[in-house]
Amino acid sequence: MGRVAKQLPEQGVIEAARDHLKQEGWAIVPNVLSESEASHVLKRLWAAKEASAARGESTHLPHLDPNDSNVRVFYLLELxxxxxxxxxxxxxxxxxxxxxxxxxxxSNFTANIARPGSKSMALHSDQSIVVPPPWHESWALNVIWCLSDVHKDNGxxxxxxxxxxxxxxxxxPSNAPDLLVPFEAKAGSIILMDGRVWHTSGSNITDSEERALLFGYYTKGFLRQQINWTARLSEEIKEGLSEELKEWLGLGVAANTGRAGDIVYNYLEKQYPKKELVAAL
Known part of the structure; x- marks a missing residue:
């Protein structure tokens, strides 16, 4: 298999996830990828990690993770x-x-592989990093791809x-660490997480399990992206992208211009026919 399937899970599953996401700020959709597809993507991820390291990209960020048992892979879209x-x-x-x-x-697409011995990072919400309070509505969403079975003990x-x-x-709350619970899901699932949800990576206390997740980070169109894709992606890669993906990456001269509201320019004479305009003067 060279590509991932495009079929949607049963509509009832999506509807249930949609409702739970709206109410609770998170949801799990199982079987978006088959077991074999998830395994295939995981192999490609490890190859991407090696390619990234060969180019001199760091796969461990000390300011994020306490030790190098947490493997991070950035700029997945070019790998x-x-x-x-x-x-x-x-x-x-x-x-x-x-x-x-x-x-x-x-805004971003990265990977986090927790090997045995990996430790938890700092508690945070993704939206709080890019948007000042108060956070009255969701302006960001993570889609987390589970490439392996995920449970509390493996991170x-x-x-x-x-x-x-x-x-x-x-x-x-001051007892926030006591309130933490794990997102547990089977390989091939996706976890949806509202950008306002406070979370952290778990510690992998197993002897041999590796936990692999991909984090697709999407935001409202008026927010500055974490990655400047125009600067990061090569011209060859950009030329090979679909027009839809180019639009969602904010590529092109206009970038995210006009994404905060109605992008149709309603000129004065269209908004106010001549007789109404004269009467208003």
């Missing part, structure tokens, strides 16, 4: 076409548009239930 397919997968895009509307941008992402309702950092 393998299979990641270009996943970031626009219909299951993901359908739910992204439910939360963010049609005018969204792909599942930990989150605070109900934290999508926090409006400021002062709302985060």
């Amino acid at each position: 393998d076409e299979i990641f270009q397919e996943l970031i626009v997968h219909p299951s993901a895009i359908s739910l992204v548009q439910d939360v963010l509307g049609p005018q969204f941008l792909i 599942a992402t930990l989150f605070i239930p109900g934290s999508n309702q926090y409006k400021t950092q002062a709302d985060v």
Whole structure:
């Protein structure tokens, strides 16, 4: 298999996920990829990690992770076409548009592989990093691809239930570490997480399991992206992208211009016919 499937899970599963995401700030959709597809993508991810390291890109960031048992792979879209397919997968895009509307941008796409011995990072919400409080609505959404079975012991992402309702950092309780629970899912699932949900990576306390996740980070179209794709992607890669993906990456001269509202210019004479305009003077 060279490419990932494009079929959607059963409509009832998507609808249930949509409702849960809206109410709770997260949802899990199983079987978006088959077991063999998830395994195939995982092999491609390890190849991408090697390619990234060969180019001198760091796969360990000390300011994020306590040790190098956490492997991070950045700029996935330029490393393998299979990641270009996943970031626009219909299951993901359908739910992204439910939360963010049609005018969204792909802000980032990265991988985090937790090997045995990896430790937890700092507690945070992704939206709090890019948007000042108060956080009254969702302006960001993570789509997390599970390439392996994910559970608490092998480093599942930990989150605070109900934290999508926090409006400021002062709302985060002093006993936040005691409130964390894991996102647990089978390989091939996607986890949807509202940008306001407070979370952290879990510690991998197993002897031999590796937990591999991909993080597709989408935002409202008026927010500055974490990655400047115009600067990062080569001309060869950009030329090979679909027009749809180019639009969602904010490529081109206009970038994200006009994404905050109505992009149709209603000139004065169209808004106010001549007789109405004269009467108003």
